[in-house]
Amino acid sequence: MSSASLGGTTPPDPPDLGGSLPPRPPGPPSGGEPSPPGPLPPRSAGGSLPRRLPGAPSGGAPSAPGPLAPRSAGGSPLPDPATPPRSVLPEVIDELWERRAELTPADAQARTAVVGAVDAIDAGQARVASVDPVTDQVVVDERAKRAILLAFRVLPMARSQVGDFRYEDRVPLKTRLDGVRVLPGAIARWGSYIAPGTVLMPSFVNIGAYVDEGTMVDTWATVGSGAQIGKNVHLSGGVGIGGVLEPPSAVPVVVEDEAMVGSRCMVVGGARVRRGATLGAGAILTPTTHVIDVETGAELPRGEAPAWSVCVGGTRPRAFPGGEFGMPCLLVLKRLPEGSRHDKSALNAILRDHGVDA
Secondary structure, three states, X not given: OOHHHHOOOOOOOOOOOOOOOOOOOXXXXXXXXXXXXXXXXXXXXXXXXXXXXXOOOOOOOOOOOOOOOOEOOOOOEOOOOOOOOOOXXXXXHHHHHHOHHHOOOOOHHHHHHHHHHHHHHHOOOOOOEEEOOOOOOEEEOHHHHHHHHHHHHHOOOEEEEEOOEEEEEOOOEOOOOOOOEEOOOOEEEOOOEEOOOOEEOOOEEOOOOEEOOOOEEOOOOEEOOOOEEOOOOEEOOOOEEOOOOOOOOOOOOEEOOOOEEOOXXXXXXXXXXXXXXXXXXXXXXXXXXXXXEOOOOOEEOOOEEOOOEEEEEEEEEEEEOOEEEEEEEEEEEEEXXXXXXXXXXXXXXXXXXXXXXX
């Protein structure tokens, strides 16, 4: 199936994405008057300033040393988590977001800016979220999410047709599919990025999603809006990867490189499948899912399938006023050697050993 058969037209070429902040003019801080000069520091009889002791503030006694800023293994300071990363998208998106209630498809200037931003996401030049290689935290580009949400305000309803199928929507279907194998019945919306070498069986990839190279999105699998899928991932038949656009700060689902998500699994609400992890068929992973190592009984971080592990859905007992009932959890059956490729027969043997169907 050629890329053109997915329907839709490519939006206009994006404007200059820019993204750099203008230099601040010299003078007082923004939004305030210059502060009056403070008292002069005390001087010695000869008029010289006293020597400041290490760690002492100006004009005061030495202060106790404060805690050191967190640093990476290499010694460099870690980024402040309270400071959002700089987006590659233009600042005009934030300005439009502040007055989104008044925007309509008649606002051509706003539409040009939004289309340019979403087109950058469609091309993989910007993305809704990514994993910071230093902190290992999922970092959200709120500006990218705002651009997507603004598209639903500034784009008009448009009719399209693929064969006998007719559609009417504000967001066209994706046309940039170079190097992607697309089977009949696959649907990908504009604003999703699908890397070369990806295979799309009859499936659905929503706006804002990022699917990296070598990944297969199998039959009836769904990749929700904003979900981030790594390299060489297999999303098996009927897998549901949840999406989230609102609020813009919400963390999406992340499935890291080399992971395998079994048939009919559900991964939603910002849950994370770590590198090389395998989820057995039908497992459910949410941000609050308890994750338990069956070898030790230890509880692991909630909402995360550990790297290079084989996991299945299970239950854990919990007492309620009406009795004790089983609540869903994720069981870690086995740890795999780091970097090992998924051998389906070996994985099936692991699951059979624990009385689980593959």
